[in-house]
Amino acid sequence: MKNILIKKLSLVLLFFVVCNVQSQKLSKNKKALIQSVEKHKQALIKISDAIWSAAETAFEETKSAEILASYAEKQGFTLERGVANIPTAFVATYGSGAPVISVLGEFDALPSLSQDTKPTKSPLKEGNPGHGCGHNLFGAGSLGAAIAIKELIEAGKIKGTVKFFGTPSEEKFFGKIWMVEAGLWDDVDVNISWHPFAVTEADVQSTLALVDFKVEFFGQASHAAADPWNGRSASDALELYTSGINYYREHVKPTVRMHYHIQDGGQVVNVVPDYSRLWVRVRDTKREGLMPVYERVMKMAEGAAIMANVDHKVSLISGIYEVLVNREGGKILQENLELLGPITYSEDEIAFGKKIQEATQKPLIGMDSKITSLKETSENPGGGSTDVGDVSWNVPNINLKVTVAPKDTPWHSWAVVACGGMSIGHKGMIYSSKAMSMTMLDLFENPDLVQKVKDEYKERKGNVVYKPIIPEGLPPIPTQKK
Known part of the structure; x- marks a missing residue:
């Protein structure tokens, strides 16, 4: 003691x-x-x-x-x-x-x-x-x-x-x-x-540079049992798109990260959904490595839309640079x-x-x-x-x-x-x-x-010219959306 x-x-x-x-x-x-x-x-x-x-x-x-x-x-x-x-x-x-x-x-x-x-x-x-x-x-x-x-x-x-x-x-x-x-x-x-x-x-x-964007698919609603052949499923396009992203993971560099959040995959089970939406994020350690991946993943949305016979829209949300160390x-x-x-x-x-x-x-x-x-x-x-x-x-x-x-x-x-x-x-x-x-x-x-x-x-x-990765217009303030 x-x-x-x-x-x-x-x-x-x-x-x-x-x-x-x-x-x-x-x-x-x-x-x-x-x-x-x-x-x-x-x-x-x-x-x-x-x-x-x-x-x-x-x-x-x-x-x-x-x-x-x-x-x-x-x-x-x-x-x-x-x-x-x-x-x-x-x-x-x-x-x-x-x-x-x-x-x-x-x-x-x-x-x-x-x-x-x-x-x-x-x-x-x-x-x-x-x-x-x-x-x-x-x-x-x-x-x-x-x-x-x-x-x-x-x-x-x-x-x-x-x-x-x-x-x-x-x-x-x-x-x-x-x-x-x-x-x-x-x-x-x-x-x-x-x-x-x-x-x-x-x-x-x-840190990691990233780009955020929103992908929306627009189809045709119909009864999921009575006449599904009259529908064009936005949900199908969403699933095809996320499958494409997941298959792509094998073929990107180890520094790349890809995430998505499904925000709307349809509302009820007995309707072929005419709308779907997801938030997608792509990252890499450098902006120059990030941008080619971003462009490829955007193209995949078009491919998914073609396969599901629906329309699509890609909207930039924002993107950020990696930190420049000092x-x-x-x-x-x-x-x-x-x-x-x-x-x-x-x-x-x-x-x-x-x-x-x-x-x-x-x-x-x-x-x-x-x-x-x-x-x-x-x-x-x-x-x-x-x-x-x-x-x-x-x-x-x-x-x-x-x-x-x-x-x-x-x-x-x-x-x-x-x-x-x-x-x-x-x-x-x-x-x-x-x-x-x-x-x-x-x-x-x-x-x-x-x-x-x-x-x-x-x-x-060096000679890098900074260009902000943001859409045109005002920041997405909630009160400005109303």
Whole structure:
């Protein structure tokens, strides 16, 4: 018992020694940033929890956007609401002159992921949305970083401009594409972003490019028993089309991903359906690899329509670029993560995490927030897609991942929702505010670092001319459809 007590005391002493050493390495301005984040901590948690409770989906985040925008306005930011013809998109700006450093904030939820803050599947209301990607934390954490920088500008410690971008609909229609098209990053020198995750690291990996499109088939209805020969089945065309996609999977490169969601396959069994519809998504690690697959899959829709003797229509929804990595920015961020050190957790939080792992059939290893060395950038990364990619092809971008859920947690699931509404998620969010604001400060204080980040961006982008993958007209806002 005595030996155990001595070991515990030694660990506590080591923790305080490490914290003291790290504190001594922090500059006066970085200490001020941390103090600012701590000052706003409870307000940021309250904001995050309010967005978590609102759980609004793509382009319908009215409450969530206003919660963030109004708090930024109260802190002295100048607000532009409804930018890029999107009611829930906004820009909060403070300061003047160069450099101009921006930070992204997302806040949309996912459908049908309602969940209480419990480590077992427990919907608050079955079928309702939930923050299965942690975007309630994303927006609030980024706002915390912007406010900390704003207070240093206000105090005359640094010069320049900070911008907080409220970016809706990352999960479905990819709102940042329209915001990029509107030129909102044209005057920005460097952008920084983060994403809730199950590890903490400077993210120097790319993502997958994708294209979303809708396929509709139009046939002729008839009685399914009395005169089916008078019908032309839109459902047959849909099935033939999905069969074609599935056979095609064998003949694409391993980096390609193809998904579809049948939205309407007919309404009743005794009618030959005259209408069917599905949402199709194609991905690859690079846009140039994606486009030929996209064109082939579109042609398959015509083939299916011919076989079923129906008409068809293909409509582009939107598409996004892969993230353009910036390792120079990653190096700056990595140094600040090492200064901050890992997030620490209470015994109750570790137990909560292990219960999540038990419920999702993962190894019971708890939380992982250790700071690893900066990784090599993979040529063909796995994972998902994000419209941060489109931002990164228009301005140098630095990415951060922060632990907000236990190791190996299934993403886009109830488990992330549960963690995002309690202290595990809150700790990750506050950590992100500190890490991003410290990295932004380095850019404000050192023009050479800004130039290094910009030089790498120009080299990696090369001669590529960015062209947004969006249909003509306004963004697909639900109120504009009515």
